[in-house]
Amino acid sequence: MNDVVRVLVPRPVWGTYDYRVPNNGPRPVIGGRVRVPFGQSAVTAVALEYVKQPANNIQLKNIDKVIDEDPLLTSDLLDLVQWMSDYYHFPLGSVLGSVLPVEAMRGRPLNVEPEKKWCVESTDTEDIPKNAHRQRELLELLSRKPWTTDSELRQQKIAKPVLEALHSKKLIRWEYVEVAVDYRDVEFSLTEEQSRAVDCITSSLDSFAVHVLDGVTGSGKTEVYIRAIQRVLEMGKQVLVLVPEISLTPQTAESFASRFGSVAVLHSMRTNVQRFDVWTRVGSGEHRLVIGTRSAVFAPFKNLGLIVVDEEHDSSYKQGETLRYSARDVAIVRANKLGIPCVLGSATPSLETLHNVETGKYSMATLSHRPGTAEMPSFNVLDIRGHQLVGGMSPQLISKIREHLNAEAQVLILINRRGYARSVVCNDCGWIPYCVDCSVKLTLHDVPTAELRCHQCERRYRVPETCTSCDSKRVRSVGSATQRVEETLQMLFENVPTYRVDRDSTNSSGKLERLFANVKTQEKCILVGTQMLSKGHHFPNVTLVAVIGADAGFLSTDFRAAERTAQLIVQVAGRAGRAQRRGEVWIQSLDPHNPNLQALVIQGYRGFVSAEQYLRDSSDLPPRTHMAVLRCEGSNADEQERFLLDRLAEVEDSGVEALGPVPAPIARIAGRWRYQAALVSPSRTQLHNALRKVERKTSNRSKSRWSIDVDPADMA
Numbered sequence: 246m247n248d249v250v251r252v253l254v255p256r257p258v259w260g261t262y263d264y265r266v267p268n269n270g271p272r273p274v275i276g277g278r279v280r281v282p283f284g285q286s287a288v289t290a291v292a293l294e295y296v297k298q299p300a301n302n303i304q305l306k307n308i309d310k311v312i313d314e315d316p317l318l319t320s321d322l323l324d325l326v327q328w329m330s331d332y333y334h335f336p337l338g339s340v341l342g343s344v345l346p347v348e349a350m351r352g353r354p355l356n357v358e359p360e361k362k363w364c365v366e367s368t369d370t371e372d373i374p375k376n377a378h379r380q381r382e383l384l385e386l387l388s389r390k391p392w393t394t395d396s397e398l399r400q401q402k403i404a405k406p407v408l409e410a411l412h413s414k415k416l417i418r419w420e421y422v423e424v425a426v427d428y429r430d431v432e433f434s435l436t437e438e439q440s441r442a443v444d445c446i447t448s449s450l451d452s453f454a455v456h457v458l459d460g461v462t463g464s465g466k467t468e469v470y471i472r473a474i475q476r477v478l479e480m481g482k483q484v485l486v487l488v489p490e491i492s493l494t495p496q497t498a499e500s501f502a503s504r505f506g507s508v509a510v511l512h513s514m515r516t517n518v519q520r521f522d523v524w525t526r527v528g529s530g531e532h533r534l535v536i537g538t539r540s541a542v543f544a545p546f547k548n549l550g551l552i553v554v555d556e557e558h559d560s561s562y563k564q565g566e567t568l569r570y571s572a573r574d575v576a577i578v579r580a581n582k583l584g585i586p587c588v589l590g591s592a593t594p595s596l597e598t599l600h601n602v603e604t605g606k607y608s609m610a611t612l613s614h615r616p617g618t619a620e621m622p623s624f625n626v627l628d629i630r631g632h633q634l635v636g637g638m639s640p641q642l643i644s645k646i647r648e649h650l651n652a653e654a655q656v657l658i659l660i661n662r663r664g665y666a667r668s669v670v671c672n673d674c675g676w677i678p679y680c681v682d683c684s685v686k687l688t689l690h691d692v693p694t695a696e697l698r699c700h701q702c703e704r705r706y707r708v709p710e711t712c713t714s715c716d717s718k719r720v721r722s723v724g725s726a727t728q729r730v731e732e733t734l735q736m737l738f739e740n741v742p743t744y745r746v747d748r749d750s751t752n753s754s755g756k757l758e759r760l761f762a763n764v765k766t767q768e769k770c771i772l773v774g775t776q777m778l779s780k781g782h783h784f785p786n787v788t789l790v791a792v793i794g795a796d797a798g799f800l801s802t803d804f805r806a807a808e809r810t811a812q813l814i815v816q817v818a819g820r821a822g823r824a825q826r827r828g829e830v831w832i833q834s835l836d837p838h839n840p841n842l843q844a845l846v847i848q849g850y851r852g853f854v855s856a857e858q859y860l861r862d863s864s865d866l867p868p869r870t871h872m873a874v875l876r877c878e879g880s881n882a883d884e885q886e887r888f889l890l891d892r893l894a895e896v897e898d899s900g901v902e903a904l905g906p907v908p909a910p911i912a913r914i915a916g917r918w919r920y921q922a923a924l925v926s927p928s929r930t931q932l933h934n935a936l937r938k939v940e941r942k943t944s945n946r947s948k949s950r951w952s953i954d955v956d957p958a959d960m961a
Contacts, residue, residue: 462819
């Protein structure tokens with residue numbers, strides 16, 4: 246038997262390391278953790294394989310400790326780590342660090358004991374010391390809420406010794422939590438389109454396939470997911486459902502829990518210990534249905550049978566820093582390695598997904614109608630050229646809002662900029678304040694006090710009373726943002742509740758849930774907010790959706806901005822007319838004849854896709870071609886440009902087109918200059934070969950902080 250084990254350490258290293266296994270100790274299990282000496286310290290590593298005795302009698306260090314008796318990472322996850330390192334051109338050890346939960350790297354033991362729930366056995370408190378306040382608090386808590394689980398008690402910061410103290414006094418008792426899936430059927434029947442979609446998915450449950458579920462908003466995509474998931478769970482397998490935002494996780498989990506009873510949740514708002522606990526229970530097979538955000542794609546499923554990626558188009562699935570991976574694409578690769586189907590659902594599929602359908606790589610099922618009598622909203626463009634706006638809204642739009650409120654309906658206003666105004670400007674010389682550390686205009690905020698903020702570094706400034714350029718006192722706010730629109734609507738419609746939804750007003754999922762609960766109790770109200778309003782929320786009484794400031798997206802220099810803007814408009818439009826009354830969508834525009842906007846309004850999202858695809862193809866941009874962006878930043882702008890020029894010189898004869906280098910759209914953030922260049926090729930193989938040349942050229946001693954972004958989601 247070999248006594249040398251090869252391990253991978255979660256550090257920014259490209260290779261693996263060999264260690265000797267002591268003869269008198271336990272043997273590492275492949276996929277399990279070991280503690281090894283590394284440099285001047287000791288680190289937690291993962292065992293990959295046993296290898297033959299090294300040549301030339303190389304002196305190897307011994308592993309210090311075997312942490313796991315059972316594998317922590319499944320074989321498909323180990324393969325996935327290697328694939329991500331190769332595809333995203335990121336150090337192998339750093340990929341492992343992104344995959345492993347924090348507590349796993351700290352060496353926390355696997356805890357696969359079934360979860361317990363607790364209740365009060367006796368209220369006799371004579372044996373509780375007077376100063377044992379935590380014991381009394383726990384007893385009171387369990388009196389109010391019997392059968393509270395271990396995880397719920399941890400959220401209340403109840404320590405294990407407190408539980409054990411009351412249990413030893415026979416004041417409380419426990420039972421194991423049953424996590425068996427108990428499917429609950431519903432009375433309504435699937436539509437013909439829904440039935441076809443379910444059959445398409447379930448026909449390939451034992452093989453790899455990518456099924457695109459293209460369903461208009463409110464068409465019942467979730468019910469298709471549920472019916473397909475039911476089949477998989479009946480086979481004794483596990484299911485992963487990915488959602489793009491943490492704010493969507495509670496309502497998605499609630500929806501699935503109402504039908505399956507037991508749902509595990511994985512996202513970054515949970516503590517490190519909570520995430521590791523769920524992670525290990527997924528690995529043991531205890532949790533069979535998991536709802537999670539981006540990083541949940543790395544959970545170590547024991548017997549995964551289906552992956553669902555909801556709102557697959559959403560840019561939140563793309564990690565924006567360090568390891569710049571796409572959770573959607575990683576989910577597809579993982580499904581391929583496991584030989585299971587992956588479902589991509591959206592009302593506005595990405596151009597990449599539609600291209601893969603067109604080329605036959607993916608299959609597609611379409612849900613073109615809303616169940617029942619609910620109709621799709623009508624789209625309208627409101628030409629505001631030459632109009633006097635009030636709080637960013639034209640008189641015609643205000644009239645429309647009044648009309649719908651008078652009909653006892655709700656109104657939703659989308660303006661994708663938080664704050665009070667876009668900025669301030671001097672009326673005499675045109676001076677506009679910029680952040681001293683970033684190349685961005687400052688945004689005016691008015692709550693709780695007036696101040697200017699940089700939305701890149703979050704630095705805050707006093708609002709100037711006079712212009713710093715010409716000393717004029719005529720410094721005025723310009724443009725509108727969520728706070729100003731909210732203020733204007735409160736003045737115009739004093740007796741109508743107005744709710745603002747943005748990162749400043751609802752900075753936690755709890756606040757968002759309470760706000761939406763209030764909305765459901767109102768017959769008429771106004772919702773004002775950013776894109777947070779567009780994703781997955783059900784507002785049956787909304788009949789008017791107004792979009793303010795869409796022009797910026799359609800006119801952006803980022804080639805993906807128009808696609809994101811169209812998706813946002815369609816998604817937020819889907820909040821209108823979801824009950825009996827048909828909805829209306831009004832889009833204010835200073836460029837009402839924009840081809841993309843006209844295609845969207847007249848022909849719908851597919852019309853926009855056709856127009857946008859023509860522009861992409863004529864410019865040799867994705868998805869017909871493949872792209873990677875090289876980014877670098879540092880204290881000196883010239884050094885960043887030279888750095889990228891040196892990288893591009895390495896790929897001149899590689900069959901790829903090099904674009905740049907140019908300053909990033911936001912050229913400076915937090916005092917660091919940012920430059921970027923793009924590599925484009927119709928051949929993915931040629932692109933990756935060129936990127937490997939870039940890797941070999943770059944020294945670790947470079948003063949520039951640089952990165953490779955394969956399949957970039959934006960050009961910011």
